[in-house]
Amino acid sequence: MKSSKKAFYFLIIPVLLWLILLIIIPHIDLFVSSFKAENDAGVMVWSLSNYASFFQDQIYWLTFVNTAVYAIGVTILAFVVTFPIAFYLTKVVSRKYASFLMLLLLIPLWIGELVTIYGWVIILGDHGVINEFLIWIGVIDTPFRLLYTNVSMTIGLLYMSMLFMIIPVMTTLESLDDSMIEAASDLGASKWTIFRRIIIPHAMPGITNGAIIVFMLVIGDYVAPNILGGKSSLWFTEQIYNQFLMTFNWNTGAAFGFLLLMLSSAVIWMALKLSGQKLDKVGQ
Amino acid sequence: MGNILEIKDLSKHFDDFIAVDQVTLNVKEGEFVSILGPSGCGKTTLLRIIAGFLKESVGDIFIRDESMKGISPEDRPVNIVFQSLALFPMMDVYENVAFGLKRKKLSKEEVAERVNDMLTRVGLLGFEKKRINELSGGQKQRVAIARSLVMKPSILLLDEPLSALDRKLREHMKVELKELQREIGTTFIYITHDQSEALVMSDRVAVMNKGFLEQVDTPHNLYNHPRTGFVAGFVGENNKFIITDKSDDTITTDGGWELTKPGLDFVPTVMFMRPEAFILQPDEHMQDVVRFEPTIKTILFDGANTKMSVMLKSGDEILISLPQNAKFQGLKEGDTIQIGVAYDNIKCYKE
Numbered sequence: 001m002k003s004s005k006k007a008f009y010f011l012i013i014p015v016l017l018w019l020i021l022l023i024i025i026p027h028i029d030l031f032v033s034s035f036k037a038e039n040d041a042g043v044m045v046w047s048l049s050n051y052a053s054f055f056q057d058q059i060y061w062l063t064f065v066n067t068a069v070y071a072i073g074v075t076i077l078a079f080v081v082t083f084p085i086a087f088y089l090t091k092v093v094s095r096k097y098a099s100f101l102m103l104l105l106l107i108p109l110w111i112g113e114l115v116t117i118y119g120w121v122i123i124l125g126d127h128g129v130i131n132e133f134l135i136w137i138g139v140i141d142t143p144f145r146l147l148y149t150n151v152s153m154t155i156g157l158l159y160m161s162m163l164f165m166i167i168p169v170m171t172t173l174e175s176l177d178d179s180m181i182e183a184a185s186d187l188g189a190s191k192w193t194i195f196r197r198i199i200i201p202h203a204m205p206g207i208t209n210g211a212i213i214v215f216m217l218v219i220g221d222y223v224a225p226n227i228l229g230g231k232s233s234l235w236f237t238e239q240i241y242n243q244f245l246m247t248f249n250w251n252t253g254a255a256f257g258f259l260l261l262m263l264s265s266a267v268i269w270m271a272l273k274l275s276g277q278k279l280d281k282v283g284q
Numbered sequence: 285m286g287n288i289l290e291i292k293d294l295s296k297h298f299d300d301f302i303a304v305d306q307v308t309l310n311v312k313e314g315e316f317v318s319i320l321g322p323s324g325c326g327k328t329t330l331l332r333i334i335a336g337f338l339k340e341s342v343g344d345i346f347i348r349d350e351s352m353k354g355i356s357p358e359d360r361p362v363n364i365v366f367q368s369l370a371l372f373p374m375m376d377v378y379e380n381v382a383f384g385l386k387r388k389k390l391s392k393e394e395v396a397e398r399v400n401d402m403l404t405r406v407g408l409l410g411f412e413k414k415r416i417n418e419l420s421g422g423q424k425q426r427v428a429i430a431r432s433l434v435m436k437p438s439i440l441l442l443d444e445p446l447s448a449l450d451r452k453l454r455e456h457m458k459v460e461l462k463e464l465q466r467e468i469g470t471t472f473i474y475i476t477h478d479q480s481e482a483l484v485m486s487d488r489v490a491v492m493n494k495g496f497l498e499q500v501d502t503p504h505n506l507y508n509h510p511r512t513g514f515v516a517g518f519v520g521e522n523n524k525f526i527i528t529d530k531s532d533d534t535i536t537t538d539g540g541w542e543l544t545k546p547g548l549d550f551v552p553t554v555m556f557m558r559p560e561a562f563i564l565q566p567d568e569h570m571q572d573v574v575r576f577e578p579t580i581k582t583i584l585f586d587g588a589n590t591k592m593s594v595m596l597k598s599g600d601e602i603l604i605s606l607p608q609n610a611k612f613q614g615l616k617e618g619d620t621i622q623i624g625v626a627y628d629n630i631k632c633y634k635e
Contacts, residue, residue, distance in 0.1 A: 182337055183370035187384030187435065188358045197383075201374035 034255035050255035067236040071219040090173040148230025156224035165210035172206030294343035305495035318482035321492035363432035378412035402434040513633035516556040539600035552632035566624030573624040
């Protein structure tokens with residue numbers, strides 16, 4: 001008993017150190033500094049001015065709302081795009097090909113986000129693959145703008161996040177007994193009914209799990225909005241970046257960081273409420 | 285009453301493999317028919333073709349004189365109880381049973397009435413709001429059967445639904461299922477590899493081997509008058525001997541046991557004798573009996589099913605039922621005993 005207790009403490013120390021030093025203390029520090037600002041005399045005092053500037057300046061909360069809407073949109077898109085793929089890989093294609101196809105899907109992850117995003121720049125640019133091809137076959141005369149738009153930004157965000165939707169969804173679909181689909185069909189259910197009543201409810205934990213990961217990755221992403229969205233993109237991480245590294249206003253940056261944290265927590269909480277899932281069940 | 289189901293010359297090929305081989309089977313309205321065979325004999329394939337999940341290669345199926353060619357599972361007047369039961373865990377008991385009725389767009393009141401009626405019949409009234417994972421094995425079984433029966437199918441197909449239950453419960457469900465079928469009157473086609481399930485419940489049993497129907501008969505005939513060696517060996521316990529020689533009325537086993545079996549007009553290759561066909565210490569005046577005097581090798585005590593393994597001088601071993609009455613209490617290993625077996629109970633086949 002005694003030695004197992006020792007082992008318990010020994011094993012819990014790294015976890016506690018990680019939590020306290022790398023997560024709790026920085027957040028407290030961030031939280032405290034978000035309520036501090038220089039007064040007219042240049043002295044640090046307690047203040048709400050960091051949060052006030054967020055609400056006063058239209059561009060800030062416009063960016064904030066824009067980020068939330070796009071992040072939710074990309075999450076939904078990720079589900080719509082990946083669900084047929086996940087279903088195909090788990091239920092249609094034979095097992096030996098499925099693992100090979102899965103490997104292909106994982107390739108973008110090996111390269112890293114920055115390189116993949118630059119890849120999309122090459123594809124979507126004015127003289128990129130798509131425009132050159134369309135000009136070559138004669139559909140258009142002058143390149144049309146794909147890069148540095150919300151479309152290109154959405155493509156980039158989707159591309160780098162959708163794998164995190166596909167994997168949990170595949171895991172839940174794998175555990176779906178095929179005879180359940182047959183039973184529903186035997187009882188007269190149409191394909192749409194089977195999808196809505198059997199497959200989706202069964203895959204719901206995986207979908208919720210994937211949606212949370214995708215949403216958090218997207219809302220906190222900086223690379224895709226910055227490179228593919230261009231200067232006009234309204235992404236809140238860029239505002240945080242600007243506060244920290246352009247205007248060196250760390251306190252406002254801290255406040256913005258906290259607002260982003262609140263936003264993603266609130267959206268995830270609402271999504272869990274709406275889908276009837278519980279946080280402790282997600283990930284099982 | 286006419287035939288509710290007619291299977292005509294049905295075959296199913298998977299590449300080179302023949303899963304179902306020229307099966308012809310007629311089932312009458314209200315009949316309980318089992319398809320019995322070892323695993324891999326094609327019985328599940330046959331069931332899935334009847335249900336419409338698989339397409340036949342050759343032949344046709346008629347339900348109430350209507351060809352089922354090209355008719356999808358959801359439009360066939362049959363319902364299936366799956367081996368895994370395939371209940372919907374995301375729904376409660378009521379929703380499971382109501383699932384098919386709701387697809388038929390019946391009124392809410394009618395759905396409720398039929399579901400409640402069905403739940404009463406299977407003894408699950410009051411379980412409506414229970415989740416599937418809160419039920420016991422036997423209760424799940426009944427929900428699965430209720431979910432199919434509530435659709436009032438012409439034929440209910442059951443794919444080894446009792447195989448997941450423990451032995452006690454299985455014995456109980458056998459009786460229950462038989463009674464339920466008699467009460468409701470729906471035609472049941474029951475797939476199983478368990479011969480006891482097939483014999484106890486069915487009006488008729490179709491024994492299937494390598495995709496082929498060996499014999500379709502009443503349980504009684506199947507047991508007492510098996511038509512092929514496979515049926516004799518598969519249905520019930522049996523002693524099997526390989527026959528190597530026949531001259532006049534004397535046949536010889538591969539162990540060297542010579543015995544008389546008159547009336548054979550062919551040269552058999554196998555011979556079967558049921559453990560209970562042997563007469564212990566037969567009366568001297570008994571006619572038409574093969575007599576021999578083996579040594580008792582072991583006694584396998586199992587209450588009323590007690591058997592003894594005996595050894596002939598030729599070296600052949602035979603399993604013989606040992607009645608648990610006072611007359612044979614004294615028998616012990618190493619004793620020799622007079623045994624007889626009537627000619628009629630010696631079944632010979634050419635394989």
